[in-house]
Amino acid sequence: MGILTRATRNLARRKTRALIVIIALSLALTLLIILPPSIDARQVLTQKVINSIIFSDGWINSTVTLSATEIQCDYPPPYLSSTISISDVNLPQPLMNESLYDKISSIPDVTSIVPTLDVLSTANRSYDIYGVPLDNVSLTEDPSILPSNITAGRNLRVGDSGVVILDEETAKNFSVSIGGTVSISGRNLTVVGIEGFEPQGYQAIMSLTDAQAITNATGEASSYLLFVDNMDNVNTVVSRISSLDPNLQVSDGLSQLDAAQPLESQINELSQSAQNNLNQIQATGLVEIGIAIIADVAIILFIMLYSVRERTKEIGTLKAMGASNITVLGQFMFEGVLLSVIAAVAAIAVGVFGVPTLSSLLLPTPQQVGVNPETLPNGTVILQRMTWGSKPFLGSGSNVISASITPEIMLIGLGAAVLLGALGSLYPALKAARTRPAEAMRYE
Amino acid sequence: MSDLVLKIENLTKTYKLGKRDVQPLTNLNLEVKKGEFTAIMGPSGSGKTTLLNVIGCIDKASNGKVLIDNVDIAKLPESKLYKIRRDKIGFIFQNFNLVPYLNARENVELAMELAGKFNGQRKQRAKDLLATVGLSGREQHRPQRLSQGEQQRVAIARALANDPAIILADEPTGNLDANNKREIVKLLADLNEKRGTTIIMVTHDEQVAAQTQRMLYLSDGKIIEDKQTQKESLFNSPSKSKEAN
Numbered sequence: 225m226g227i228l229t230r231a232t233r234n235l236a237r238r239k240t241r242a243l244i245v246i247i248a249l250s251l252a253l254t255l256l257i258i259l260p261p262s263i264d265a266r267q268v269l270t271q272k273v274i275n276s277i278i279f280s281d282g283w284i285n286s287t288v289t290l291s292a293t294e295i296q297c298d299y300p301p302p303y304l305s306s307t308i309s310i311s312d313v314n315l316p317q318p319l320m321n322e323s324l325y326d327k328i329s330s331i332p333d334v335t336s337i338v339p340t341l342d343v344l345s346t347a348n349r350s351y352d353i354y355g356v357p358l359d360n361v362s363l364t365e366d367p368s369i370l371p372s373n374i375t376a377g378r379n380l381r382v383g384d385s386g387v388v389i390l391d392e393e394t395a396k397n398f399s400v401s402i403g404g405t406v407s408i409s410g411r412n413l414t415v416v417g418i419e420g421f422e423p424q425g426y427q428a429i430m431s432l433t434d435a436q437a438i439t440n441a442t443g444e445a446s447s448y449l450l451f452v453d454n455m456d457n458v459n460t461v462v463s464r465i466s467s468l469d470p471n472l473q474v475s476d477g478l479s480q481l482d483a484a485q486p487l488e489s490q491i492n493e494l495s496q497s498a499q500n501n502l503n504q505i506q507a508t509g510l511v512e513i514g515i516a517i518i519a520d521v522a523i524i525l526f527i528m529l530y531s532v533r534e535r536t537k538e539i540g541t542l543k544a545m546g547a548s549n550i551t552v553l554g555q556f557m558f559e560g561v562l563l564s565v566i567a568a569v570a571a572i573a574v575g576v577f578g579v580p581t582l583s584s585l586l587l588p589t590p591q592q593v594g595v596n597p598e599t600l601p602n603g604t605v606i607l608q609r610m611t612w613g614s615k616p617f618l619g620s621g622s623n624v625i626s627a628s629i630t631p632e633i634m635l636i637g638l639g640a641a642v643l644l645g646a647l648g649s650l651y652p653a654l655k656a657a658r659t660r661p662a663e664a665m666r667y668e
Numbered sequence: 669m670s671d672l673v674l675k676i677e678n679l680t681k682t683y684k685l686g687k688r689d690v691q692p693l694t695n696l697n698l699e700v701k702k703g704e705f706t707a708i709m710g711p712s713g714s715g716k717t718t719l720l721n722v723i724g725c726i727d728k729a730s731n732g733k734v735l736i737d738n739v740d741i742a743k744l745p746e747s748k749l750y751k752i753r754r755d756k757i758g759f760i761f762q763n764f765n766l767v768p769y770l771n772a773r774e775n776v777e778l779a780m781e782l783a784g785k786f787n788g789q790r791k792q793r794a795k796d797l798l799a800t801v802g803l804s805g806r807e808q809h810r811p812q813r814l815s816q817g818e819q820q821r822v823a824i825a826r827a828l829a830n831d832p833a834i835i836l837a838d839e840p841t842g843n844l845d846a847n848n849k850r851e852i853v854k855l856l857a858d859l860n861e862k863r864g865t866t867i868i869m870v871t872h873d874e875q876v877a878a879q880t881q882r883m884l885y886l887s888d889g890k891i892i893e894d895k896q897t898q899k900e901s902l903f904n905s906p907s908k909s910k911e912a913n
Binding site for chain 1: 721723726727746747750751754755757759761767768769770774778779781782783826830839861
């Protein structure tokens with residue numbers, strides 16, 4: 225017989241009372257056990273929604289590439305056509321020829337045109353062959369056509385020919401370094417610089433003339449960047465280009481901005497709403513955890529105070545028999561902790577089976593709608609709604625709210641029960657320990 | 669002093685009752701020898717129970733000395749008094765004060781557990797003590813399943829558990845019927861005779877007191893009479909008469 229036997233016998237003596245107390249405690253502890261993983265699962269889900277919004281925001285920003293006096297024109301990629309299926313994404317980019325270049329050049333108010341050629345290589349390891357005009361006018365008008373992240377060697381210069389800049393990965397694939405030679409479609413080019421893999425990825429940048437020669441596209445370009453003398457003339461130039469060929473995709477800085485702004489505000493609203501939702505979930509969860517802790521401690525405090533009062537004579541007898549204050553303190557604290565631990569075991573059992581239902585009752589529903597940007601065949605960018613959490617997304621279960629009671633949470637729950645049991649029973653146990661035996665013996 | 673187990677010198681106990689000072693014990697002197705069976709008698713409020721509580725270290729003396737086995741308990745703090753209660757004193761209460769959720773053996777064991785005795789040692793000794801008080805076979809019974817006389821026997825076994833220097837019995841027969849009263853007093857007398865246990869017993873009952881070796885009369889917190897008794901046959905009861913025949 226030891227402290228455990230005495231504690232369990234005492235609980236068993238008042239079965240109904242013990243049962244009611246354990247049920248009340250286990251309700252409070254169930255909250256403590258299920259809320260942290262439930263909040264965490266909602267946090268993870270909402271974070272995914274926020275990430276999709278952040279990604280869309282970045283994507284929308286990246287679509288605004290032109291300033292107010294700039295116009296870009298090209299033929300839309302074939303995979304944006306409704307007649308092309310997703311498996312045809314590697315179809316070659318339609319190119320614009322010299323006659324179109326001449327027609328556009330002759331439009332009044334167009335001050336200069338910077339043609340670039342961006343063609344997917346047909347080599348085993350695909351990379352973009354990117355040709356840029358290496359003349360003074362083009363590089364002055366649009367310096368951004370040159371690589372911005374040179375990590376070794378030098379950048380391209382005006383008048384360069386027969387040279388190339390490779391990204392780090394493509395250079396590795398060619399097993400070439402600065403000064404080395406690569407053969408692309410039978411033409412030897414000297415590597416003069418290496419650029420970081422980010423942000424452009426696999427590409428070989430060279431002069432427009434070299435790129436046109438390699439790809440058998442002499443005089444052709446995939447994109448024209450036009451510079452207009454005045455912002456007020458941009459719309460006129462755009463309509464004149466469109467009239468040259470209705471299939472041309474023409475965009476200008478102002479219309480890009482006009483198209484992006486409503487999407488931006490839609491994204492901001494969604495982002496704000498997701499953040500508010502997350503804050504609300506966390507605040508509600510914390511309040512409920514606080515209530516559960518207070519309830520647990522309060523229940524133990526009151527039941528143990530009642531027990532001390534009810535057992536005053538027993539305390540007096542124990543002290544008369546030579547029990548030390550520490551022994552009495554330990555006895556009552558142990559009883560409080562035992563009650564709490566029994567309740568925690570029940571709470572874990574409830575939590576394991578009831579966490580999905582209970583967490584949806586206890587916490588606000590997380591924001592499950594995010595967005596993904598999509599370009600329509602006509603070049604319009606829209607935000608596609610995406611839903612997480614309600615069902616597996618794209619065959620993966622990782623996007624479903626999946627709060628579960630792990631062994632770690634069970635251990636933490638038991639630890640919390642011990643701690644709260646000790647906290648709740650401390651004052652009653654101290655009261656019992658400090659009871660003077662003579663007074664206790666007189667108590668009826 | 670070597671055969672004295674208890675020596676009290678000028679013991680005074682004062683406490684406040686509302687605004688009034690109450691002095692249940694006044695300059696009380698007493699010596700008790702090892703192996704003595706002493707009865708303390710006196711009217712209600714004479715200080716009997718207070719004296720017993722002070723000797724039993726569950727109440728503190730206001731003044732004077734209380735030496736148990738030459739240790740002055742009046743000067744000891746609570747952090748040491750519990751050891752005196754545990755090792756030197758055995759209590760028997762009028763209401764038995766058994767722990768209700770423990771059986772007879774466990775109640776006896778509890779006293780030994782508090783003294784730090786090992787489990788195996790405790791169990792055997794508890795059985796032996798229960799046999800000594802005539803409760804063989806009743807070890808597993810909880811207090812509510814024992815008669816009042818049996819409960820008091822368990823309390824006596826519990827008081828003996830740690831071989832105390834003194835057993836303090838506060839009206840041990842106060843709640844018992846005549847038969848049980850006789851049995852309990854006989855048991856205490858036997859323990860005193862056969863084991864040499866020192867017993868100090870508070871009682872109102874002249875017949876019970878007559879079974880002891882010494883009777884002290886208390887009045888207004890002072891011993892007014894201290895006399896050796898001529899041990900009478902137990903209450904001259906029919907059962908005792910039968911035994912005598």
